Amino acid sequence: xxxxxxxxxxxxxxxxxxxxxxxxxxxxxxxxxxxxxxxxxxxxxxxxxxxxxxxxxxxxxxxxxxxxxxxxxxxxxxxxxxxxxxxxxxxxxxxxxxxxxxxxxxxxxxxxxxxxxxxxxxxxxxxxxxxxxxxxxxxxxxxxxxxxxxxxxxxxxxxxxxxxxxxxxxxxxxxxxxxxx
Numbered sequence: 573x574x575x576x577x578x579x580x581x582x583x584x585x586x587x588x589x590x591x592x593x594x595x596x597x598x599x600x601x602x603x604x605x606x607x608x609x610x611x612x613x614x615x616x617x618x619x620x621x622x623x624x625x626x627x628x629x630x631x632x633x634x635x636x637x638x639x640x641x642x643x644x645x646x647x648x649x650x651x652x653x654x655x656x657x658x659x660x661x662x663x664x665x666x667x668x669x670x671x672x673x674x675x676x677x678x679x680x681x682x683x684x685x686x687x688x689x690x691x692x693x694x695x696x697x698x699x700x701x702x703x704x705x706x707x708x709x710x711x712x713x714x715x716x717x718x719x720x721x722x723x724x725x726x727x728x729x730x731x732x733x734x735x736x737x738x739x740x741x742x743x744x745x746x747x748x749x750x751x752x753x
Contacts, residue, residue, distance in 0.1 A: 576641035584632045591631075595624060598645055601713035605649055608712045609704070611693050619656060623649045643722035646709060650723055688751075695745040703738035706731055 574582075574590075576597065582590035602623055606616035626648050634644055696704050705724060709715045715723070721731045 577636045580631055580634050580636070580641045583628070584634070591628060594627070594641075598624075598642070601715075602645070602649055604712045605646065605708055606653065608693065608696065608708045609653055615656075619649070619652055622652055626652070639722040640719055642715065643719040646713070646715060646719065646723040647725075650705065691746060691749060691751050692742075695742050695749065698745050699738055699741055703734055703741065706734045707738045707742065710735060 574593070576594060579590040579594050579597075583594065599620065602620045603616050606619045607613060610616055610619075623645065627645055630648075634641065638644075639647070696707065699707065702724065706720055709720045709723060710717070717728045717731045717735075720726075721728045724731070726734070
């Protein structure tokens with residue numbers, strides 16, 4: 573399989589089949605990134621598609637010497653998420669109050685798994701924003717430390733430290749809520 577960087581180069585040259593391969597590779601990780609940040613399947617789908625649109629429009633500006641392609645795409649995703657949250661902070665707060673206890677669950681998922689996901693989402697909300705981003709990027713989208721560091725504009729060492737603090741706090745929150753020892 574070609575690297576994402578090679579697929580990006582081909583896409584910039586007009587090869588839409590290469591962009592299709594990028595889309596298939598990054599669709600689930602991007603959707604998961606937004607879903608875990610927003611807890612809304614519809615919003616996650618909308619923002620995922622917006623990332624791909626922005627990616628396609630700006631792919632000619634991608635410089636593989638500056639960052640891995642995956643990190644470049646997730647930087648777009650992170651910036652889009654931040655903009656989305658800023659624009660809709662009041663609407664999101666109202667929606668969260670209305671939807672309390674009614675979060676979307678993928679079809680066929682059992683109640684225990686739904687409760688586990690809800691507990692993790694709620695615990696993630698208690699983390700500082702950077703810690704939350706590191707955990708979601710690492711564990712829910714499969715990014716490595718170098719990609720996370722590049723997407724967040726931090727060093728790999730900083731990502732390691734943030735990850736360590738975040739996982740400890742996340743564990744404490746989950747234990748406090750009765751999910752573990």
